[in-house]
Amino acid sequence: MRTGIATVCLSGTLKEKMQACAIAGFDGIEIFEQDLVTSPLSPEDVRAMAADLGLGLDLYQPFRDFDGVTAELLKANLRRAEAKFKLMSRLGMDTILVCSNVATATIDDDELRASQLAQLAALAGEHGVKVAYEALAWGKHVNDYEHAHRLVEMVDHPNLGTCLDSFHILSRDWDTAPIEDFNADKIFFVQVADAPKLSMDVLSWSRHYRVFPGEGQFELAKFMGHVVRAGYTGPVSLEVFNDVFRQSDVERTAVDAMRSLIWLEEQSAKWLESTSAEAAAGSVPASRRRYPMELATLPKVSEPAGFNFAEVKADDTARLEKLLGQLGFGFEGRHRTKDVQLWTMGQARVIINEQAASHSEPAIAALGFDVDSPVIASARAQQLKAPVVQRRVQADEEVFQGICAPDSTEIFLCQGSPDGTAAWTHEFGEGLEHPGSGNRAVIDHVNLAQPWQHFDEAVLFYTSALALEPQPFAEVPSPSGLVRSQVMQTTDGAVRLVLNLAPAQQASAQQAQSARKSYQEHIAFAVDDLVATARSARDRGLEFLQIPANYYEDLDARFDLEPGFLATLKELNLLYDRDADGEFLHFYTATVGSVFFEMVERRGNYGGYGAPNAPVRHAVQYDHLHRN
Numbered sequence: 001m002r003t004g005i006a007t008v009c010l011s012g013t014l015k016e017k018m019q020a021c022a023i024a025g026f027d028g029i030e031i032f033e034q035d036l037v038t039s040p041l042s043p044e045d046v047r048a049m050a051a052d053l054g055l056g057l058d059l060y061q062p063f064r065d066f067d068g069v070t071a072e073l074l075k076a077n078l079r080r081a082e083a084k085f086k087l088m089s090r091l092g093m094d095t096i097l098v099c100s101n102v103a104t105a106t107i108d109d110d111e112l113r114a115s116q117l118a119q120l121a122a123l124a125g126e127h128g129v130k131v132a133y134e135a136l137a138w139g140k141h142v143n144d145y146e147h148a149h150r151l152v153e154m155v156d157h158p159n160l161g162t163c164l165d166s167f168h169i170l171s172r173d174w175d176t177a178p179i180e181d182f183n184a185d186k187i188f189f190v191q192v193a194d195a196p197k198l199s200m201d202v203l204s205w206s207r208h209y210r211v212f213p214g215e216g217q218f219e220l221a222k223f224m225g226h227v228v229r230a231g232y233t234g235p236v237s238l239e240v241f242n243d244v245f246r247q248s249d250v251e252r253t254a255v256d257a258m259r260s261l262i263w264l265e266e267q268s269a270k271w272l273e274s275t276s277a278e279a280a281a282g283s284v285p286a287s288r289r290r291y292p293m294e295l296a297t298l299p300k301v302s303e304p305a306g307f308n309f310a311e312v313k314a315d316d317t318a319r320l321e322k323l324l325g326q327l328g329f330g331f332e333g334r335h336r337t338k339d340v341q342l343w344t345m346g347q348a349r350v351i352i353n354e355q356a357a358s359h360s361e362p363a364i365a366a367l368g369f370d371v372d373s374p375v376i377a378s379a380r381a382q383q384l385k386a387p388v389v390q391r392r393v394q395a396d397e398e399v400f401q402g403i404c405a406p407d408s409t410e411i412f413l414c415q416g417s418p419d420g421t422a423a424w425t426h427e428f429g430e431g432l433e434h435p436g437s438g439n440r441a442v443i444d445h446v447n448l449a450q451p452w453q454h455f456d457e458a459v460l461f462y463t464s465a466l467a468l469e470p471q472p473f474a475e476v477p478s479p480s481g482l483v484r485s486q487v488m489q490t491t492d493g494a495v496r497l498v499l500n501l502a503p504a505q506q507a508s509a510q511q512a513q514s515a516r517k518s519y520q521e522h523i524a525f526a527v528d529d530l531v532a533t534a535r536s537a538r539d540r541g542l543e544f545l546q547i548p549a550n551y552y553e554d555l556d557a558r559f560d561l562e563p564g565f566l567a568t569l570k571e572l573n574l575l576y577d578r579d580a581d582g583e584f585l586h587f588y589t590a591t592v593g594s595v596f597f598e599m600v601e602r603r604g605n606y607g608g609y610g611a612p613n614a615p616v617r618h619a620v621q622y623d624h625l626h627r628n
């Protein structure tokens with residue numbers, strides 16, 4: 001698959017964008033007119049620079065408001081087009097994108113449109129240029145890709161084809177299956193963009209909220225599958241208008257973009273395989289049909305089987321130790337060579353890193369996941385451009401495969417074991433009898449704070465590298481703003497990550513210096529009997545997050561709880577939720593540095609996180625932060 005990206009996706013000057021695209025490994029780019037017009041580089045400079053960088057200049061765009069106009073306007077439009085064709089010859093480019101008319105079209109007549117497009121194609125032919133006609137979702141008369149394709153077929157000129165842009169097609173919910181029957185020679189270009197499903201006017205949605213494939217909710221593998229089956233072999237190019245990406249670090253965004261295409265390529269191959277197997281079921285055995293477009297695949301991984309460990313950092317290590325002890329964790333000792341401690345409760349393993357926490361580091365420094373094959377999982381992540389974590393290891397210590405997540409949490413791919421134990425724990429606590437409390441517990445979920453400019457990147461990272469499935473996101477009200485919360489989990493719920501986009505902080509001078517510190521992160525542990533766990537923790541002096549009395553009144557109103565049970569919840573600062581599948585009890589500890597813990601009990605098949613209680617938690621924590 002030939003990969004591409006439009007310069008409009010990125011921040012910086014044309015030169016910076018081109019360099020970042022080359023570093024990220026793109027085959028080619030689309031030059032957005034604005035980027036050229038505002039550049040000090042001459043067209044010849046751009047052409048030479050692209051050649052030096054090994055970047056193809058695959059598409060010049062956009063050319064607007066050409067078709068369906070009066071004879072007078074057509075003349076002016078053809079003149080305007082010819083100027084661009086001449087410019088393209090200096091750039092060494094051969095394909096231009098022409099958008100369906102959104103502004104100046106006054107005549108809604110396919111015969112007229114076809115004759116005007118035919119004149120454009122003839123002129124383009126004289127300049128060796130190919131015109132890719134694209135139906136914008138908000139085009140005045142042409143806003144459906146099949147309509148654009150029909151016009152191209154009517155004109156039937158070798159210099160006129162269509163551009164398929166997934167956004168314009170999927171935002172309108174058009175069926176993508178008819179693409180398969182398109183004549184591949186008439187598809188000149190393919191643009192891909194994903195987007196969250198939003199209800200707003202489609203132009204605003206398109207210009208501000210597009211994201212890279214895998215970061216939104218469109219069925220892009222299916223779209224691409226149809227394109228591949230049509231026999232298309234040209235560039236597959238990202239065209240993502242996004243307010244955040246346009247102001248983020250250019251090289252980093254280009255890598256995120258490249259990751260999305262590598263992932264999409266694999267997903268498209270999978271979609272093709274699964275749908276051709278379906279079609280062939282019962283008749284000929286499913287053979288892998290070959291298509292003219294070669295689709296690369298990645299090392300295959302299945303979902304992680306569980307959390308292997310979580311590693312936390314805080315300035316006040318002693319307070320962290322105290323908190324874990326009060327929760328019922330046992331101290332398993334220090335590492336033989338590193339400044340870390342191991343605490344366990346059942347199969348929940350927490351490492352306290354005693355190195356001073358820097359303000360730019362996340363409170364949850366590392367997470368270990370149980371996978372079938374750490375080497376294969378690591379190879380996959382690296383092919384998806386995940387940076388590798390370098391950690392010192394001694395000769396006799398377990399070597400972990402580590403990769404770095406976008407929020408700089410280190411992700412370790414660990415060998416899972418059938419009984420849930422971990423071999424590396426022997427490196428801790430020489431001479432110590434293992435004093436773990438014997439209570440059953442596992443890491444239930446981990447809540448990670450995401451810097452606002454890397455949220456979408458994180459969703460794609462965990463989807464593509466770790467095979468977690470993004471759930472529809474929620475917005476949780478908190479005193480400092482709405483917190484966007486996105487659950488990423490395995491099908492069986494054994495691994496659940498909650499990504500939180502913290503609202504911009506109204507930072508005091510001190511907080512501004514340590515912006516990261518105001519993002520809190522937490523680890524939740526599941527136990528069998530939450531009330532008993534809470535009572536023991538209280539007896540050991542645990543500092544619970546104090547829940548306001550109003551909460552319990554509201555709880556009673558909503559659920560009509562048995563009075564004794566309600567009194568127990570209130571007495572122990574427990575939170576409660578119930579849905580059709582089961583019940584959920586949980587409590588939170590006070591925060592140390594920027595990390596806190598949660599204890600949960602899931603009853604029945606409750607699969608959520610106590611979302612209705614999240615605003616209470618945020619409000620109480622806010623109160624604490626601003627009181628101290």
Ligand SMILES: O=C(O)c1ccc(O)c(O)c1
Nearest residue numbers: 062097099134165206207
């Ligand atoms: O928003 C636009 O105007 C616009 C321009 C060019 C494109 O290829 C496109 O998809 C949208």
Ligand SMILES: [Mg+2]
Nearest residue numbers: 134165191239
């Ligand atoms: Mg487009």
